[in-house]
Amino acid sequence: MSDSVVVAGAVCDGGRLLAARRSAPPELKGRWELPGGKREPGESGEQALVRELREELGVEAEPLERIPGEWPLKPGLVLRVWMVRLVSGEPSPLEDHDELRWLAPEEADSVDWLDQDRPAVTEAVRRLREA
Numbered sequence: 001m002s003d004s005v006v007v008a009g010a011v012c013d014g015g016r017l018l019a020a021r022r023s024a025p026p027e028l029k030g031r032w033e034l035p036g037g038k039r040e041p042g043e044s045g046e047q048a049l050v051r052e053l054r055e056e057l058g059v060e061a062e063p064l065e066r067i068p069g070e071w072p073l074k075p076g077l078v079l080r081v082w083m084v085r086l087v088s089g090e091p092s093p094l095e096d097h098d099e100l101r102w103l104a105p106e107e108a109d110s111v112d113w114l115d116q117d118r119p120a121v122t123e124a125v126r127r128l129r130e131a
């Protein structure tokens, strides 16, 4: 059986990266992540990401290229990450998060990222610096 996929977005705007602080479950609460969620049957990764960012943040977003690689979350579940352009709307923590923060590249280490998100955050910041 193939792995289930959690999709997440390195949402960028104005040269900054969006970080979202989880409000649940207890073991992840207070840690920061790239927003996203589980892909549902029949969805592409990009479709799932657009849906999740709409539900969680209330924004319209466009997935750009995928950051190469995938990161195990638990047996049978992997994380995939895309660079994402904010198309419209101002992100608000509608679901799953209690705080959002826009981080300039030099601020990227100022929040306590989930361990599994760190490689993608590093790569996203590298791309932001180059842009």
Ligand code: DCM
Pocket (backbone or CB within 6 Å): 006, 007, 008, 028, 033, 034, 035, 036, 037, 038, 073, 079, 096, 114, 116, 117
């Ligand atoms: N998850 C993660 N990194 C992200 C997004 C989600 O590690 N950037 C994990 C946390 C949960 C699972 O994926 O274990 C499902 O996420 P959610 O609860 O947001 O649907």
